[in-house]
Amino acid sequence: MLEKTTRINYLYDFYQSLLTEKQQSYMSLYYLDDYSLGEIAEEYEVSRQAVYDNIKRTEAMLEEYEAKLLLFQKFQQRNRWIAEFKALIEHESVTKEELAQAIAALEKLD
């Protein structure tokens, strides 16, 4: 459950600009500001069910965008590369060839 929330938070971060203003408001209140469905419903004078449906549809849209554009996946790959590279340069004996190989691996990620 926590992992799912973290994933949706990341996907929202990457794709929020593709959502409508209302979708952005609901998602932001629910996921970033920790409002309950009932509180959002009250704020917007709509039913709790309407808020729930909107958020579920938006989550599905975020997953569709990720399936098409892979921004979160590529972000994670670049982060792993950065962690490995930081470990590499900690070695006293790192060679120019090792650095060049690491960069070639980074270029392949795009």
Next chain:
Amino acid sequence: MLEKTTRINYLYDFYQSLLTEKQQSYMSLYYLDDYSLGEIAEEYEVSRQAVYDNIKRTEAMLEEYEAKLLLFQKFQQRNRWIAEFKALIEHESVTKEELAQAIAALEKLD
């Protein structure tokens, strides 16, 4: 004109998965396979004007996606970083601190 074509080619590469099948077909024939508007019109049995309008609308959509997601801009920034980094590691005297600074700059690009 050539620069514009190159830009549209890149934007198409980044955002084609967000286009409809017909948009993808027209764009691919026009920009990648170098068909003329007339040839595409004949192939799909529509007017030349319809093909032209579709392609112009698609180009505008690609620019809207880029304004929202900046994938091409970020790709260019990472490429510049890679070029600078390659130049850096060519120096005999590159230090661990310089490498760490370069990585910090890369992390800021995301």
